[in-house]
Every structure is written in structure tokens, then in C-alpha cells.
Amino acid sequence: MGDPLSGLLSALDLADTGARTREDIFTGPSLWVPHGRIFGGQVLAQSLVAAQRTISDDRFVHSMHGYFLRPGDASKPITFAVDRIHDGRSFSTRRVQAYQDGQPILSMIASFQDVDEGLEHQVVMPTDIPGPDSLPSAAESLAGTDHPVARFWATDRAFDMRHVPSPIYFTVEGEHVAHQAVWLRAIGTLPDDPNLHRAALAYASDYSILESIMRRHGVSWATPGLKAASLDHAMWWHRDARVDDWLLYVQESPNAIGGRGLALGRIFTPDGALVASVAQEGMLRVQR
Numbered sequence: 001m002g003d004p005l006s007g008l009l010s011a012l013d014l015a016d017t018g019a020r021t022r023e024d025i026f027t028g029p030s031l032w033v034p035h036g037r038i039f040g041g042q043v044l045a046q047s048l049v050a051a052q053r054t055i056s057d058d059r060f061v062h063s064m065h066g067y068f069l070r071p072g073d074a075s076k077p078i079t080f081a082v083d084r085i086h087d088g089r090s091f092s093t094r095r096v097q098a099y100q101d102g103q104p105i106l107s108m109i110a111s112f113q114d115v116d117e118g119l120e121h122q123v124v125m126p127t128d129i130p131g132p133d134s135l136p137s138a139a140e141s142l143a144g145t146d147h148p149v150a151r152f153w154a155t156d157r158a159f160d161m162r163h164v165p166s167p168i169y170f171t172v173e174g175e176h177v178a179h180q181a182v183w184l185r186a187i188g189t190l191p192d193d194p195n196l197h198r199a200a201l202a203y204a205s206d207y208s209i210l211e212s213i214m215r216r217h218g219v220s221w222a223t224p225g226l227k228a229a230s231l232d233h234a235m236w237w238h239r240d241a242r243v244d245d246w247l248l249y250v251q252e253s254p255n256a257i258g259g260r261g262l263a264l265g266r267i268f269t270p271d272g273a274l275v276a277s278v279a280q281e282g283m284l285r286v287q288r
Contacts, residue, residue, distance in 0.1 A: 005188040007031055008158040011042060012049050012199055014080065024082040026050045030074045034148040038072030040230045041206030043098050043106045045199040050080035051094040051110045052195050059092055059112040061198055065234045066108035076100050090114055122238070122274040123266065125248065131270075132183035132246050135162035142169060159184050159204050159243075168211055168220045178216035179252040182208050186244040200243045201276060205235055205265065210282040212253040213261035217286075225287030231260065234279045241267075241275040259285050 014026040028046045030038050044066055052061065072078065083095040091113050098106040138161055142154040150169070164181040166173045184204055190196060210228060219226060241247060251265045265278035 003188070004156050004158040005186055005190075008042075008200070008203065009190070009196075012045060012196065012203075014046060014049055014053070016053065022083070024050070024054050024084070026053065026080040026082070028078050028080065030072065030076060030078060033074050034152045036074050038074045038078075038105075039206065040068055040106075040233065041203040043068075043072060043078065044108070044206060044233060044235075045203035046078065047080055047096040047098055047106060047108045048110060048199045048202050049195075050082050051096050051108075051112075052199070054082050054084055054094060055092055055112050059114050060194065061110055061237055062113050063234070063236045064108055064110040064202070065232070066106055067232045068106055068230050070100075070103060070105045071229075072098075072105045073100055078105070085109075090116065125268040125272040125274070126181070126250060129164050129181050129248065129250075132162050132185070135164065135183065137162055138167070141167050145169075157207075158186060158200075159207065160187055161207060163208075168215055170222045171220050172215055172218045176216055176218045178212055178254070179250075180208075180212055180215055181251065182249045183246055184243075184249055185246045188244065190242070190244050194240055197241065197243050198237055201237075201241070201247075201267070202235055204243060205249075205267070205276070205278045206230060206233060206280070208249070209251050209263045209265050209278060209280050210261065210284065212251040212263050213256050213282070213284055216253060216256070219284075219286055223286060225285075227283070227285045227287070229283045231281045231283055236277045237275070238277070239273050239275050241269050241273070246270055247275065256284065259283055 014028040017025040079099040081097045086093040096108045139154045142150045162183040248268045253263045255262050261284050262281050267276040
């Protein structure tokens with residue numbers, strides 16, 4: 001399949017169809033995945049890129065809220081329709097609908113703001129978390145596992161991810177708690193485009209966040225009968241950061257009920273700057 005990071009960058013380089021009716025229309029490819037269902041983070045990132053294409057260069061995304069409506073087919077391209085809902089003195093709002101075969105698979109609203117000054121504070125990054133160099137990579141954790149999904153997670157993802165305290169690919173080791181942390185970093189260098197780094201961070205934010213729910217109940221990805229799917233995804237960008245440098249993704253789940261679980265995440269730079277906050281509700285069912 002070639003270099004996974006090059007594939008991601010190619011997927012984020014949307015084609016402008018030139019259509020200028022009520023909506024701006026863009027198209028983009030789907031990245032191959034072994035089970036054939038598009039990774040939700042890909043559609044989030046592409047939708048954000050589509051919205052960014054209609055925003056002036058002096059405004060940057062600060063929040064997005066999206067709903068996953070249908071599973072996407074990784075063998076087909078995606079069409080993105082952007083509605084320019086509002087352009088105000090400081091903020092712009094865009095609605096993006098992602099389509100396949102004429103059916104929406106994601107609906108998202110994103111807000112953009114120009115650079116401004118104001119009150120400033122942030123929560124403190126946890127200090128009791130080991131650094132990424134002391135933790136095994138996904139490739140090391142999955143080495144020797146002859147399964148298409150395991151091979152894909154080990155070598156064909158655009159991000160290196162290292163779990164604290166340990167991954168839950170096959171088993172949940174240690175205490176069953178509703179929190180974990182993941183160090184993540186792109187496997188290569190990205191261009192110096194802040195908007196591209198924000199979109200790539202949206203892509204990576206969909207990785208692993210539901211695992212805080214699974215860890216609490218001792219459910220690994222290898223659990224027989226497990227069915228998991230993202231239902232919605234919200235993200236707030238606070239400060240700029242490069243995704244080709246290490247970032248710490250601290251995750252926790254405050255609640256699970258009715259076949260759904262809520263997971264919250266905070267993303268920090270190694271020196272403690274809060275880059276982004278994330279919230280996602282997912283469907284999680286285990287047929288025992």
C-alpha cells in the first residue's frame with residue numbers, strides 16, 4: 001500500500017470540483033482498511049479540510065462537532081458538501097456533509113476564529129506518566145501476530161501509538177480502570193502547514209479513545225462478540241502543535257450505559273501545553 005503517512009496526506013489533499021451553487025463540493029479518496037469500513041478519523045479530517053478550503057487564511061478551526069451516520073465503504077471515494085453558514089467579524093461557521101452513493105455518512109459543523117487575545121488558563125498535564133521512549137510501539141506489541149488487522153495496526157497506520165500502562169489488543173492487563181494514556185506521533189515529517197497538522201490531529205483523535213471504556217470492563221479488541229462503533233465526535237483546538245512530534249493523549253470514561261459509552265480526552269505536548277480536548281460517544285456491545 002506504500003507509506004501510510006503519504007497515503008494519509010494524499011487523502012487529505014481533496015479535489016475541488018469547482019461547483020459553486022449553494023455549497024462548495026470537494027472529493028477525496030478512501031484509505032484501505034482490512035475490514036472494509038472507513039476509519040472515522042479519516043472522514044473527520046477530510047471534512048475539516050473541506051471546510052478549511054472555504055475559510056480565509058487568517059481564521060483557524062477551534063471546534064467541530066460531528067455525527068457518524070452510516071458506515072463508510074473504503075473501496076469508494078467520498079464527496080464533501082460545504083455550506084457556508086456564517087461569516088462574522090471574528091467567527092466563521094461551516095456545515096459539512098460527507099456522502100457516498102448519495103447517502104450521508106457524516107454530518108459535521110465546525111467553527112473558525114481569527115487570532116485574538118483574552119483570558120488564559122489550562123489544566124495541568126499528569127506528571128506520573130512514563131515517556132514514549134520507554135514504551136513499546138504498536139509494531140513491537142503486535143510482532144508475530146499473523147492476523148490482517150494486527151498487521152495493519154502494526155505497520156500500516158500513519159501514527160505510532162504507545163499505550164500507558166499497556167495496550168489492550170489481546171488482553172487487559174492490570175486493574176480495570178476507566179482511564180489510560182497514549183503517546184502518539186506521525187511516522188514521518190509533515191509539511192509546515194498548521195491547518196494540515198490540525199486535520200491530522202483530528203484524524204488521530206479517533207484512535208483509541210473508546211479504549212478507556214473497554215479497559216474499565218476488561219474488554220480487549222480480541223474479545224469475542226465485541227462490536228464497537230463511533231457515534232459522534234467533538235473536538236476543541238486550544239493551541240498549535242505538530243503531530244510529527246510526540247503528543248500525550250490522556251483519556252477517561254465517565255459513563256457507560258445502554259450499549260453506549262462516553263469517552264473524554266485531552267492532548268498535551270511533552271512540555272505540558274494543552275493542545276486539544278476531545279469527547280466521543282461510542283456504541284460498545286459484547287455478546288457473551
